[in-house]
Amino acid sequence: MKRLVLLALAILASASIACAQTKAQVNQTRAESSRTAKAGINNPAIDMNGYLAVAAEAAKHRESRRLTEDEFITMSREPGTIIYDARSQEKYNELHIKDAINLSFPDITVDSLNATFPDKNARILIYCNNNFVGEQKAFPTKIMTASLNLSTYIALYSYGYRNIYELGPLLDVKTTKLHLVGSIQR
DSSP, X not given: OHHHHHHHHHXXXXXXXXXXXXXXHHHHHHHHHHHHHHHTOOOTTOOHHHHHHHHHHHHHHHTTOEXXXXXXXXXXXXXXXXXXXXXXXXXXXXXXXXXXXXXXXXXXXXXXXXXXXXXXXXXXXXXXXXXEESOTTTSOOOOGGGOHHHHHHHHHHHTTOOOEEEEOSOEETTTOSSOEESSSOO
C-alpha cells in the first residue's frame, strides 16, 4: 500500500513538473512569435540601422567641430556663415542668438532644409538649450543624451551638410559674450 501511495505521489509530481514545463514552453514560444512578428514589421521610410550608422559617422565628424564661445563669435561674423537655432519657435522668440535662423527640429525635411539652407557647403553654426543656463524658460535643460545639438548635428549630417560647427560650452545668459535677443528681458 505504501508503495502504491509513493508511486501515485511520484506520478503526480512528475505530471505537475511536466505540465509546468509545457506551459513555460508555450509561453516562450508565444513571446518568440511576438518578437518575430514585431521584427517583421517593415516600413521603408524608417531605417534604424542606417540612422545608427550615420549617427556614428556624424559623431566622428563632430569631434573637431565644437567651438569655444570666442571661436563661435569669430566664425559667426564671417560672410556666408549661418547661425542655426533648431528649438521651437516659441523658445526662439523668447531668447536666441542675434541673427540666428530658426527652423524647428520637427520641421526639418528635405524641402525645408533646401529652402532655409540651399547651399550645403555654407558654414552652419548650431546651438541649443543645453548651451545656456540662467533662463530656464527660454532654454529648458534636456538630459545630456537628448541634447538638441546632437539631434540637429546628426540630422544636418544625414541630409548632406558637412560644414557644421557646434557651440560647445555651457554659458550663463547673464554673462555670455554672445548677443542674445528676444521677448525675455535680461
